[in-house]
Amino acid sequence: MRHELQAIVGIDHVRAPGAADLADATEWSGLRGRADAVVLPGSPEEVAAVVAWCYEHDVPITPRGGGTGWAGGAVPDGGVVLGLERLTRVRRVDPAWWRMEVDAGVTTATVARRAREEGLYYPVDPGAAESSHIGGNLATNAGGPHALKHGVTRSWAMGLDVVLAPGERVRLGGPVRKDVAGYDLVSLLVGSEGTLGVICGAWLRLVPAPEASSSIAVACESAKAAAAAMERALTCGIVPAALEYLDDGAVAAASAGAPLFVPPGGVLLLADVEGDPVQVARDHDTLREALEGGDGVLAVAEFAARTDRETLWRWRDGIGLAVIAQRGGKLSEDLAVPVDRLAEAIDETQVIGVRHGLDACSWGHAGDGNLHSTFLLDAADPAQRAKADAAAQDLFALARRLGGTVSGEHGIGRLKAGQLREQWAPAAVAAHEAVKRALDPKGLLNPGVKRP
Numbered sequence: 001m002r003h004e005l006q007a008i009v010g011i012d013h014v015r016a017p018g019a020a021d022l023a024d025a026t027e028w029s030g031l032r033g034r035a036d037a038v039v040l041p042g043s044p045e046e047v048a049a050v051v052a053w054c055y056e057h058d059v060p061i062t063p064r065g066g067g068t069g070w071a072g073g074a075v076p077d078g079g080v081v082l083g084l085e086r087l088t089r090v091r092r093v094d095p096a097w098w099r100m101e102v103d104a105g106v107t108t109a110t111v112a113r114r115a116r117e118e119g120l121y122y123p124v125d126p127g128a129a130e131s132s133h134i135g136g137n138l139a140t141n142a143g144g145p146h147a148l149k150h151g152v153t154r155s156w157a158m159g160l161d162v163v164l165a166p167g168e169r170v171r172l173g174g175p176v177r178k179d180v181a182g183y184d185l186v187s188l189l190v191g192s193e194g195t196l197g198v199i200c201g202a203w204l205r206l207v208p209a210p211e212a213s214s215s216i217a218v219a220c221e222s223a224k225a226a227a228a229a230m231e232r233a234l235t236c237g238i239v240p241a242a243l244e245y246l247d248d249g250a251v252a253a254a255s256a257g258a259p260l261f262v263p264p265g266g267v268l269l270l271a272d273v274e275g276d277p278v279q280v281a282r283d284h285d286t287l288r289e290a291l292e293g294g295d296g297v298l299a300v301a302e303f304a305a306r307t308d309r310e311t312l313w314r315w316r317d318g319i320g321l322a323v324i325a326q327r328g329g330k331l332s333e334d335l336a337v338p339v340d341r342l343a344e345a346i347d348e349t350q351v352i353g354v355r356h357g358l359d360a361c362s363w364g365h366a367g368d369g370n371l372h373s374t375f376l377l378d379a380a381d382p383a384q385r386a387k388a389d390a391a392a393q394d395l396f397a398l399a400r401r402l403g404g405t406v407s408g409e410h411g412i413g414r415l416k417a418g419q420l421r422e423q424w425a426p427a428a429v430a431a432h433e434a435v436k437r438a439l440d441p442k443g444l445l446n447p448g449v450k451r452p
């Protein structure tokens with residue numbers, strides 16, 4: 001196998017898998033895959049040739065971006081790991097037309113930086129931006145704090161350069177802002193977790209960068225008080241760019257840089273506004289009044305200077321890793337619930353933790369009703385791991401009971417395989433499976449991932 005793949009991509013770009021190729025950011029969970037080879041194509045044409053070879057020889061293919069996924073989607077189950085890390089070209093930036101075309105292996109942070117250099121803005125800001133690839137963001141339809149105002153990755157994908165089974169390179173969409181000619185295959189591929197095709201490049205939409213921004217942190221005495229403050233913020237007549245929350249346990253994990261003290265049972269809210277300087281000043285005041293104007297608000301801090309604001313959001317980005325550092329491991333699920341049920345979901349996360357004898361905390365994208373409900377554990381202790389797996393089942397049931405979803409952000413991957421059929425009607429599950437069969441008749445594209 002390796003010799004034939006080397007003939008396609010070159011002798012130096014096929015290797016035996018190492019430990020890092022067989023795991024992703026869920027490594028703490030003990031999830032480790034197996035593969036026969038890692039193949040690193042240097043162009044979309046080589047991606048197409050690799051997929052064609054694998055399809056002809058019935059070899060499973062696991063597309064891999066930065067390996068930062070939280071659902072085990074890039075963890076292979078045999079066959080070939082198809083890494084996109086050599087596809088790193090920013091193909092084109094058209095500042096006048098607010099768009100950029102990039103290879104799939106360009107990092108999220110590079111996309112944001114290149115846009116900024118042109119006075120433009122790519123606002124999707126998932127937390128591992130220096131490592132995650134834009135291809136991985138597209139494949140998982142990644143979100144981030146600023147998805148509240150700007151939407152998730154799907155809102156910014158104008159076109160895809162993608163290899164479909166059995167090895168055909170196609171262009172879907174492109175540098176066009178509207179396209180309703182066919183079924184929306186761009187949207188279908190976005191969020192498909194490498195199970196319907198391999199993304200080699202994308203046209204991304206950009207917008208002019210906001211000139212100013214400012215942030216507010218609010219400590220509340222309870223999830224209920226935070227939910228009330230959030231409701232006031234969402235109904236005060238402005239659109240916050242971000243509205244995040246962290247419960248007391250999440251804040252305590254990174255207490256050194258925390259903007260405010262949060263007492264036991266309390267919740268911290270972080271809000272952000274963006275725009276021109278006059279509008280930002282006005283929106284900031286409106287938002288502050290809304291956030292602090294109710295019961296149970298303990299303290300407010302404001303961040304107008306750019307460096308202070310950047311420090312605040314960097315602290316926020318580091319929460320996941322700070323929580324892992326508590327015990328060396330965590331089980332974290334990314335439920336999304338209707339925003340008006342968020343307080344129940346925050347409180348229930350704690351109740352589920354107590355029921356299973358686990359310390360729990362949560363944080364997340366409050367304005368989107370998206371929680372990272374988390375149980376702390378020593379990953380090397382199988383008993384704790386078993387308890388956390390049982391607790392996760394309760395979290396999934398909670399999401400369904402509140403009218404939400406088992407994944408708002410990270411996808412089904414391998415870790416949540418089988419959960420969709422609990423959430424969807426049988427006919428919807430059948431449609432999901434029919435799409436998979438139509439685009440991947442041999443079932444070789446990331447088998448076992450996104451299984452309903």
Ligand SMILES: Cc1cc2nc3c(=O)[nH]c(=O)nc-3n(C[C@H](O)[C@H](O)[C@H](O)COP(=O)(O)OP(=O)(O)OC[C@H]3O[C@@H](n4cnc5c(N)ncnc54)[C@H](O)[C@@H]3O)c2cc1C
Nearest residue numbers: 065066067068069073127133135136137139142143194199
């Ligand atoms: C500290 C931290 C913070 C995070 N914060 C967020 C957050 O705020 N929001 C959020 O949504 N996620 C977040 N994540 C999760 C993760 O960063 C995102 O899911 C990201 O989009 C994964 O990109 P990746 O390049 O690392 O993909 P991988 O982990 O390599 O792959 C993820 C999935 O996409 C598939 N895939 C990857 N590249 C391609 C391709 N080119 N073509 C087809 N399929 C492909 C893989 O097969 C796999 O199923 C965070 C992760 C960490 C570690």
